[in-house]
Amino acid sequence: MNCHKGIRLGKSLMKFTLLINEGPYQHQASDTAYQFAKAALEKGHEIYRVFFYNDGVNNATRLAVPPQDDRNITENWAALAKEHELDMVVCIAAAQRRGMLDADEAGRQGKDADNIHPAFRISGLGQLVEGGIQSDRLLTFGD
Template identity: 70%
Template sequence: MKYSIMVNEGPYTHQASDTALHFCKAALEAGHEIFRVFFYHDGVNNGTRFTVPPQDDRNIQQEWSKLASAHDIDLVVCIAAAQRRGIMDADEAKRQGIDGNNIAPGFRISGLGQLIEGGIIADRQLVFGD
């Protein structure tokens, strides 16, 4: 079965991103496909590579990046939500005249249409949020 996932909260403050990760891992283990994970609202904060949690804590951003590279998952950060919250890739930083970017490996910034398209293409759409 093909899944599309929406994550509406950032890491650490809410459990949403952790639950979504556990769900994705279990789904992949059962032989399902995770077609896309769309990060919206504060969920875009899952996609900054400047995340440095204490060593005894999990690194949620890296977990997403690792999962995406191992299973070819499309991690999409909503551009409108990202701009509000300071998540940038190199192209967007250039366009906005900002001197740096922080998008994490395996994540890409794109529009809300990707969320709708995910819902159309996938067999199941799940939302994790607050």
């Protein structure tokens, strides 16, 4: 924790929940949220949860193969989550609509494949509302 720096600068540290509503590559929302999360964590702030909703659920695919000279948005999130133990939640209702399934869900729905990266977990919209309750700020990234 970087608390000392925060106190020295006379700034209070905050707890954030991030809401990402747009898919990867099509829209910059996820990139901006990622850059924000990285910068906030470097300053000692806490990211309570990152919640993926609307087409934002597509950020959790483990099957994307972007060109080698481009960023890999899902892997960037996964690496940041590993470093800072981020809670990255994909909305189950939005995910199911769009064919985003983890292994458990694929089994339950009788589907022959799953595509959610293990750094993300599937859960309900209550996790978004709870993030809003528990955090100092809920920030939306999207249109």
